[in-house]
Amino acid sequence: MKGNISIEIFDVIDTSAVFAELSHPQSGGICVFVGAVREFTDNEEVLSLEFETYKVMALKEMNKIALEAIEKWNLNKVVIRHAVGPKNVEEPVVVVGASSAHRDACFKACRYLIDTLKERVPIWKKEIFKNKSVWVSAHP
Amino acid sequence: MKGNISIEIFDVIDTSAVFAELSHPQSGGICVFVGAVREFTDNEEVLSLEFETYKVMALKEMNKIALEAIEKWNLNKVVIRHAVGPKNVEEPVVVVGASSAHRDACFKACRYLIDTLKERVPIWKKEIFKNKSVWVSAHP
Amino acid sequence: MEVLLFGIAKDIVGKSSFRFNADELAPGSVSELRERLKRSFPEFGKLSSLAVAVNSAYADDAVQLKEGDEIALIPPVSGG
Amino acid sequence: MEVLLFGIAKDIVGKSSFRFNADELAPGSVSELRERLKRSFPEFGKLSSLAVAVNSAYADDAVQLKEGDEIALIPPVSGG
Known part of the structure; x- marks a missing residue:
């Protein structure tokens, strides 16, 4: 099996070692995306976020997405990590990354990892504003 | 002036703090690309690489590229870093990254930063093989 | 049967x-579960989507449910 | 004049x-510099490209050179 996968769901995610983890003697390119908490949504101030997950299924879906990306772009390594629990502005909530021989593959794979994670992985985000809290995307 | 820029040319580049450096309260997305030394080029084993630069001009060109990307994608922060001197397999040689409100902008900007750096920034790479060494792209 | x-x-x-x-x-079946939920809790009908997972994988309406299955309701996801 | x-x-x-x-x-001028170099060192003619920088910015053939300019030959770049 080509392609080493690291999938994790943690309370706090550390971004400092991600490039070392994705490093591989046959990888000339490593692309990593980090999603973080933004201060404003539609001009309203977000005080914090709260992430909840159906962990056993989320890990399975993340693994499927990693396998799809490895198959499609011939990746050497993949990392998918998501945080749960309360998160403040600027805290990282998701890290996805891919390493491959050339840069085109890792850029496309990294974009696929985050786009597909947002579509399929059972994780829910609640935005906490001053006077209300909202489960993101729940209603049309 | 919107968009904080960090441009550097070092002997050794450190990737561990790059996400912290690109973090910004209005950035929901951070995309970073790292280029590293690959073991093989056209099936020939690369022993090491050697990077040389015209530093004063390289820094200026990197700064121009960062400004172009900030203008085009409304970025909050940009990092462009390149290593010089001898480099071994798996060592990082270039780090480019961008942070923006949403992920589409930082992905596109990050790709632009590395593609344009490779086209315009006066840095030269010599590949050292067992029996020869070659300045990359010098000849058609 | 637990949901x-x-x-x-x-x-x-x-x-x-x-x-x-x-x-x-x-x-x-998954479709029957979905119908019953919407009857008991009309709020489910107002969501952008409502998926069902059986044994921690997405299951479509035709999937049959049996005792011991781990069933979960998956409202619109919003990770990342 | 140093190159x-x-x-x-x-x-x-x-x-x-x-x-x-x-x-x-x-x-x-830049074009004159380029011509002279190719005459003295025919190897320059075999490169994929040869740019010239004047005062650390790319300069096209028409740019005039004057004493004190910092001139550099830029063979095909290959950073990253």
């Missing part, structure tokens, strides 16, 4: 899981 | 910079 609830589904029902009390009252 | 050399340009000339000995012998 796990997450995100807004948990808020709608008011707890993080519920059981069908007697096996003979349990829904036989 | 800085990098990468394969340094290997072709055999040093990291050279001077035009007397000012009156210095080329007046």
